[in-house]
Amino acid sequence: MELIDNVSVAKKANVYFDGKCISHSLTLADGTKKSVGVILPSTLTFNTGAPEIMELVAGECRITLKGESEAKAYKAGESFNVPGDSSFQIEVTDTLHYVCHFG
Amino acid sequence: MELIDNVSVAKKANVYFDGKCISHSLTLADGTKKSVGVILPSTLTFNTGAPEIMELVAGECRITLKGESEAKAYKAGESFNVPGDSSFQIEVTDTLHYVCHFG
Structure with a gap:
């Protein structure tokens, strides 16, 4: 199974759209922020602040x-x-x- | 926000009960396994293999x-x-x- 190593993970998740999207925020050793999450079958509109690269794992x-x-x-x-x-x-x-990569 | 430091996180989540429970598996530096997750409002029955301590964050x-x-x-x-x-x-x-602590 693919892993992201050496991160700090937030104990509390981000829950969007009544739970259709759930993610956990990660901070890498160099301060870089990412998140790992799941989106259940649905059609949703997301707003971005920072630019994002969405890496699809499954x-x-x-x-x-x-x-x-x-x-x-x-x-x-x-x-x-x-x-x-x-x-x-x-x-x-x-x-x-x-996996959402920011910046 | 409370963090768990210095972990490897699985990029792919565990999705149970049609997404009512979603967790990501963590491995600590010493090999200890934990998971961070969310359960949406529902009534579910979980089976355990190893003993678990469920720490409720919210x-x-x-x-x-x-x-x-x-x-x-x-x-x-x-x-x-x-x-x-x-x-x-x-x-x-x-x-x-x-946060689910195993063993």
Whole structure:
């Protein structure tokens, strides 16, 4: 199983959209922040502050970035980038396990 | 925010009961295994392999251990022990954030 080593993990999770998205915040030794999470099958819109790279560990989704008209499909092993101060719609078609990399 | 330091975290979560319980597995530097997770409001029955100590970080629940007839209430800041090779029923009345300590 793939691991992220040498991190501090928050005991309390982030629960979004009534639990359809649950993540735990991580801090690496160099101060870098990431999160590991799950999004259950659903269609949700997320706002971003910092730019994000979403690394998909398991599952499948369709992403529509703000300002784009067409959704793009992504699956386990792939990543997509989201600009800062933006938003994206995600349609999760198979429970998504992800690592979110910030900055 | 309370942290658990110096751990390896599994990128892929454990999803139980259609996502009503989601946890991420942790391994400490000395090899000790723990997990951090969330249980959404619901009534669920969990089976245990190893003995567990459930540390409640946020939320509220009522626990009925196998062989007991009465539920006991627990809330954030409290812990309860579950024997190995056993089971317990948990009624989560306010979304539960927990750390599970094994062994």
